[in-house]
Amino acid sequence: xxxxxxxxxxxxxxxxxxxxxxxxxxxxxxxxxxxxxxxxxxxxxxxxxxxxxxxxxxxxxxxxxxxxxxxxxxxxxxxxxxxxxxxxxxxxxxxxxxxxxxxxxxxxxxxxxxxxxxxxxxxxxxxxxxxxxxxxxxxxxxxxxxxxxxxxxxxxxxxxxxxxxxxxxxxxxxxxxxxxxxxxxxxxxxxxxxxxxxxxxxxxxxxxxxxxxxxxxxxxxxxxxxxxxxxxxxxxxxxxxxxxxxxxxxxxxxxxxxxxxxxxxxxxxxxxxxxxxxxxxxxxxxxxxxxxxxxxxxxxxxxxxxxxxxxxxxxxxxxxxxxxxxxxxxxxxxxxxxxxx
Numbered sequence: 001x002x003x004x005x006x007x008x009x010x011x012x013x014x015x016x017x018x019x020x021x022x023x024x025x026x027x028x029x030x031x032x033x034x035x036x037x038x039x040x041x042x043x044x045x046x047x048x049x050x051x052x053x054x055x056x057x058x059x060x061x062x063x064x065x066x067x068x069x070x071x072x073x074x075x076x077x078x079x080x081x082x083x084x085x086x087x088x089x090x091x092x093x094x095x096x097x098x099x100x101x102x103x104x105x106x107x108x109x110x111x112x113x114x115x116x117x118x119x120x121x122x123x124x125x126x127x128x129x130x131x132x133x134x135x136x137x138x139x140x141x142x143x144x145x146x147x148x149x150x151x152x153x154x155x156x157x158x159x160x161x162x163x164x165x166x167x168x169x170x171x172x173x174x175x176x177x178x179x180x181x182x183x184x185x186x187x188x189x190x191x192x193x194x195x196x197x198x199x200x201x202x203x204x205x206x207x208x209x210x211x212x213x214x215x216x217x218x219x220x221x222x223x224x225x226x227x228x229x230x231x232x233x234x235x236x237x238x239x240x241x242x243x244x245x246x247x248x249x250x251x252x253x254x255x256x257x258x259x260x261x262x263x264x265x266x267x268x269x270x271x272x273x274x275x276x277x278x279x280x281x282x283x284x285x286x287x288x289x290x291x292x293x294x295x296x297x298x299x300x301x302x303x304x305x306x307x308x309x310x311x312x313x314x315x316x317x318x319x320x321x322x323x324x325x326x327x328x329x330x331x332x333x334x335x336x337x338x339x340x341x
Contacts, residue, residue: 007238011235012246014239015243015246018216019246026250031257049073049075050128052077052078052097052132053086053097053121054101055079055100058103058104058105060143061106062079064101064140067142071135073135078095080098086100090122090123096126097121097129098120100119100121101118106143109144110144197315199339200313202254203277203309203313204313206251206281209247210244210281211285212243213240213244213247214285214288214289216239240285240289241282243285244278248278252270256270273338273341277334280337280338309335312330312332312336313336314340
């Protein structure tokens, strides 16, 4: 037991001496990312969307505003009952633009040939007011649709309840041509690539430092073989263990500093992921040590292993979305197992 303590004391001193610049750099980078992340979060919290004013003078205008409030997009709709106040806020830039829905505008829109019922105020500096058209008028026409249909067939003798039920049925089953406004996440397309790139970069960095530790053990193998008994084998095995454990501890500290674990289910879950990654890395490095006997061959493979980890593991992109079979290739690199936890 005493020999093992002495061996690991020597190996830890050697590890810290050899990788001290890496450790200082990564910890400093983690602190920097933490500060930048907090600053960005504060700015994002302050920015809640492009402000658009809705001035209403009757209940239909209020109903429209309530429906617009439910919209989740780049616009934030604010209600006003004073037209002059809304115009002033448009002029000073507080509002991107403002819509005036006067009293009885809804009834006038239902009348044949009625027009110019909605007034839009915007400043010359505004660039997004045209984009707001679709959101506002799509919601308005959705409210108008049933009344327009009822008004169109009111003299035909049709049962209005039956007609409206058929309208909802045909609009719902796709047998009637219609425009549908929906958010991206509501469509049946592929899932948006939403990855934790910082965690992926840390996973690659831990993999790299473990490989460098294996190369260091190979370089010192000749010296260790000259030692009596099994001391040389213990030193080689211990150096690989220290290199992998040191990389995991360093990566865990950086993740803790950046407070990334709060977005992934808690620190306990992150510790579990790092523990599993430690076992996967140690097994991977030791198997690689059985296949490769010379450090120069290992160092020659480093760019290939690291670049392939960044490409095929979900660090920056999910390659399996673009290349068939890429998911199987990613299983050749330990970073993929860490990111999948």
